[in-house]
Structures are given as structure tokens and as C-alpha cells.
Amino acid sequence: MNSPDHFIKTEHDETLKLLVDRIKSIAQRNKLGFTFDLSTKEIFKKEKGYIIAFQATQNKFDNEGIKFCIRHALKHQKLIGGWHDPQNFLYYFDSVMYVEDKEEAIRLGRENKQISIFDFETSEGLFL
Numbered sequence: 001m002n003s004p005d006h007f008i009k010t011e012h013d014e015t016l017k018l019l020v021d022r023i024k025s026i027a028q029r030n031k032l033g034f035t036f037d038l039s040t041k042e043i044f045k046k047e048k049g050y051i052i053a054f055q056a057t058q059n060k061f062d063n064e065g066i067k068f069c070i071r072h073a074l075k076h077q078k079l080i081g082g083w084h085d086p087q088n089f090l091y092y093f094d095s096v097m098y099v100e101d102k103e104e105a106i107r108l109g110r111e112n113k114q115i116s117i118f119d120f121e122t123s124e125g126l127f128l
Contacts, residue, residue, distance in 0.1 A: 033083035050105030051118040053094035069095045
């Protein structure tokens with residue numbers, strides 16, 4: 001007989017699998033990149049502001065990496081970012097944060113050892 005903890009774990013695992021599948025599907029449709037809001041289950045879009053990846057979730061590109069990013073994001077801003085690297089053909093996933101202030105975004109990007117951050121206003125990366 002299964003314990004209540006078994007059912008909770010099974011339900012959690014299934015929810016995580018569904019989220020991974022959803023994020024991979026979004027990545028296939030958004031080759032240049034995306035930001036996904038785990039709270040709303042929708043693409044996260046703003047007219048201004050910046051997206052910065054957390055250093056803790058760098059170099060994640062498979063199902064286990066996406067799960068790691070989801071777990072991290074759920075403890076922070078509940079945002080997942082994805083982008084395709086044309087040099088190595090890998091699609092990377094990160095737990096990311098959103099801030100409106102440019103100076104704060106640059107500071108956080110440097111603290112998290114990022115090469116660039118995403119600028120919603122220009123829809124381009126801002127190299128640090």
C-alpha cells in the first residue's frame with residue numbers, strides 16, 4: 001500500500017514533468033529566447049526592464065537542468081529564461097530575475113557573472 005507521501009511525490013513529479021514539457025515546447029517555438037512565468041504559466045513580457053540569469057542555474061540544457069531551474073525559480077521570482085547558442089547549437093535554460101532599473105540590472109548581472117542581460121525595451125542583450 002502506498003503512503004500519502006508517495007502520492008504527494010508522484011503528483012509533484014508529474015507536475016514537474018508537465019512544466020518541463022511546456023518549457024521545452026515554448027523553446028521550440030521561440031528559437032531566439034523567451035522568459036516564462038511559472039506563476040501565470042505564460043510568456044513573461046514587459047515594455048521596459050531587464051532579465052538577469054542567476055549564476056546558480058548556468059549551463060542547464062537538458063530535462064534535469066530544466067527541473068533544477070524550475071526548483072530554483074520557485075524559490076525566487078518564478079521566472080525561467082531560455083536562449084539558443086548558435087555556436088554550440090545548445091538551448092540553455094536559467095532561473096532568471098526581472099528588474100526595472102538599469103544600474104541595478106547591470107550590478108546584478110555582474111554579481112551573477114553574466115556576459116549579458118536582456119533589455120526588454122530594445123529586445124536585445126546588453127553586454128556587460
